[in-house]
Amino acid sequence: MTTTFLEHVRSRLALHELRTGQGNPLLILHGLGECSPSAIPGIVHGWQGPVFALDFTGHGASTVPVAGGYTCEALMSDADAVLAEIGPVTLLGYGLGGYVGLLLFGSRPTEIKGLIIMDGPGLDGGGGRPTSPMLMRVSQSDLDGSAPDPWALAELASDVRPPSYAADHVRQIQALSGMDIAVVVACLGRPEWLTEVLTSPVVVESDVTTALLTFSSI
Amino acid sequence: MSNEIDVVRSSLPKAQRPDRSRRVDVGGIEVSVVEWGDETAQPILLAHGGFDFAGTWDLFAPLLADQGFRVVAWDQRGHGDSDMAALYTWEADMRDAAHVIESLQTRDPIPVLGHSKGGGMMNQLAEVLPHRVGAVINLDGIPNQRGFSNQIDRSDVNALAAELSGWLDHRRRAGQMNRRADTIEGLAERRQLMNPRLSKEWLQYLVTVGARCDDDGWRWKIDPTMRFGPSGAWRPEWAIPRLRGLRVPYLGVIGTVKEEMGWGTTPEEAFPILPAGAEFHALADTGHFVHIERPEYVAEMTVNFLGRVL
Numbered sequence: 255m256t257t258t259f260l261e262h263v264r265s266r267l268a269l270h271e272l273r274t275g276q277g278n279p280l281l282i283l284h285g286l287g288e289c290s291p292s293a294i295p296g297i298v299h300g301w302q303g304p305v306f307a308l309d310f311t312g313h314g315a316s317t318v319p320v321a322g323g324y325t326c327e328a329l330m331s332d333a334d335a336v337l338a339e340i341g342p343v344t345l346l347g348y349g350l351g352g353y354v355g356l357l358l359f360g361s362r363p364t365e366i367k368g369l370i371i372m373d374g375p376g377l378d379g380g381g382g383r384p385t386s387p388m389l390m391r392v393s394q395s396d397l398d399g400s401a402p403d404p405w406a407l408a409e410l411a412s413d414v415r416p417p418s419y420a421a422d423h424v425r426q427i428q429a430l431s432g433m434d435i436a437v438v439v440a441c442l443g444r445p446e447w448l449t450e451v452l453t454s455p456v457v458v459e460s461d462v463t464t465a466l467l468t469f470s471s472i
Numbered sequence: 473m474s475n476e477i478d479v480v481r482s483s484l485p486k487a488q489r490p491d492r493s494r495r496v497d498v499g500g501i502e503v504s505v506v507e508w509g510d511e512t513a514q515p516i517l518l519a520h521g522g523f524d525f526a527g528t529w530d531l532f533a534p535l536l537a538d539q540g541f542r543v544v545a546w547d548q549r550g551h552g553d554s555d556m557a558a559l560y561t562w563e564a565d566m567r568d569a570a571h572v573i574e575s576l577q578t579r580d581p582i583p584v585l586g587h588s589k590g591g592g593m594m595n596q597l598a599e600v601l602p603h604r605v606g607a608v609i610n611l612d613g614i615p616n617q618r619g620f621s622n623q624i625d626r627s628d629v630n631a632l633a634a635e636l637s638g639w640l641d642h643r644r645r646a647g648q649m650n651r652r653a654d655t656i657e658g659l660a661e662r663r664q665l666m667n668p669r670l671s672k673e674w675l676q677y678l679v680t681v682g683a684r685c686d687d688d689g690w691r692w693k694i695d696p697t698m699r700f701g702p703s704g705a706w707r708p709e710w711a712i713p714r715l716r717g718l719r720v721p722y723l724g725v726i727g728t729v730k731e732e733m734g735w736g737t738t739p740e741e742a743f744p745i746l747p748a749g750a751e752f753h754a755l756a757d758t759g760h761f762v763h764i765e766r767p768e769y770v771a772e773m774t775v776n777f778l779g780r781v782l
Contacts, residue, residue, distance in 0.1 A: 261647055262643070262644075262647060263558070263643055263646045263647045263697055264556075264557075264558040264647065264697070265558065311558070311559070317558070319557070319558030319559055320499065320500025320501055320557075320558070321498060321499045321500045321501045321549070321557055321558075321559075321564065322499070322559065322561075322564050322567075323549075323557055323558070323559030323560050323561045323563075323564035324559055324561070325559070325561055325704055326704075327639070327703055327704045328559055330640070331639075331640055331643040331644075334640045334643065334644065335643075335644065338644055360636065361636035361637060361639070361640055362637065362640065363633070384710040386599075387563075387566075387596050387599055387600050387714070388600055389566060389567055389570050389600050389601065390563060390567065391567075397499070397500070409561070409563065413705070414705055414706070414710075415705060416705050416707075419705040422626050422632060423636075425627075425629065426629060426632060426633060426636070429629045430629065430633060
């Protein structure tokens with residue numbers, strides 16, 4: 255594994271190349287509070303191209319900022335920094351990484367060559383609609399600069415993910431990606447946003463092996 | 473340089489810089505807190521709007537201080553003289569506001585007043601800290617069901633594609649960005665594009681407060697990584713059902729002339745969603761910046777309202 259650091263906004267992002275190869279790159283996006291795997295996961299051994307994994311801001315070997323302020327859009331922009339570095343990729347997202355991947359696909363519909371959404375921490379966020387607001391607090395003793403950032407855990411487990419917002423993004427994918435099957439849902443979890451996404455004709459339910467096979471031929 | 477500042481500021485003799493300033497740690501970064509008036513007087517907290525800064529209260533705050541208030545304002549993170557953050561959210565701004573209240577060394581409920589985004593924040597503050605908020609004055613920060621005034625039609629694929637990719641393109645450049653340097657007059661002219669109803673004298677005054685003078689000219693202090701316009705899932709209309717349920721004395725003031733920076737809420741939309749018993753004023757021939765266009769009138773309304781409810 256080799257690690258490259260990308261300077262992006264105010265973060266230094268760790269991009270790990272888990273395996274070199276020829277062809278379409280696969281980018282793994284981890285779940286909330288997780289970090290990139292140190293070796294290529296067994297389920298992607300059949301992937302022919304290079305395999306990368308990104309540590310989001312506040313996670314793994316990437317910058318842990320102070321004072322919080324996390325959004326899925328900021329993490330989407332982290333993943334977009336990878337596109338700027340290595341070009342188009344296929345995305346394999348776990349939990350939070352699956353949702354972030356959907357946002358990125360909707361925002362860069364010609365630069366993502368398929369998204370696979372897997373179960374993982376942070377798949378639901380704070381649900382589909384706003385609830386009682388509160389002042390979030392984390393223990394000062396936990397804020398020692400190590401990853402995962404407690405602010406990330408708190409804020410990205412409670413951000414609102416309206417189905418209509420996810421629908422906006424999948425509509426962009428359907429209209430602009432040129433793909434008949436663009437998103438594969440390979441998870442059991444069904445937060446509201448994902449149920450909405452599944453109504454799109456470019457989103458299918460399948461297993462990860464079939465999905466990787468589908469996207470590797472693009 | 474100081475002579476240049478003096479000349480600009482002399483054209484607005486009623487504007488007054490704060491009497492005191494200090495910094496408050498909000499969890500690893502610091503925000504700048506300023507105050508006008510007697511330090512022992514009744515505090516009132518002022519929250520500025522997005523892309524503004526505490527200096528935008530320089531006309532309004534002294535009027536409240538003259539009426540016996542300790543007027544406290546802060547620069548939101550990334551704005552004015554506060555530290556820039558790595559990340560920005562509404563919820564983080566709310567936490568910062570709570571830190572500023574904590575710094576006042578009083579447990580008594582205090583009145584809070586906010587303009588635009590700051591008004592929305594103070595609505596939420598009254599819900600999350602009801603025991604610390606004694607009254608809310610909202611200046612043109614009342615939501616409506618239509619959302620942001622400048623939002624695009626999100627079902628328009630091309631328009632949304634431009635917005636989404638534009639936001640990401642900005643983020644790709646943001647780490648190397650610096651705000652463009654200009655003269656005081658030049659910065660004021662550029663700001664007037666977004667603040668068309670405000671006077672040239674006021675906008676030039678704002679430059680001397682909200683911008684810094686570098687070797688190559690003046691540039692706004694606001695974090696260049698910030699970008700005007702909606703991003704993310706958050707929508708102002710989410711606050712509507714909660715606003716109706718507030719149990720705190722409430723004064724709502726809106727301008728009736730629509731502006732790009734404003735929320736575009738009409739009197740017919742605003743009044744029915746305010747808390748029961750709220751006082752409400754829709755100001756004719758007044759835009760989004762009600763406290764800058766009509767500082768004396770809005771201050772008088774505020775003082776009269778607080779005189780009745782405190």
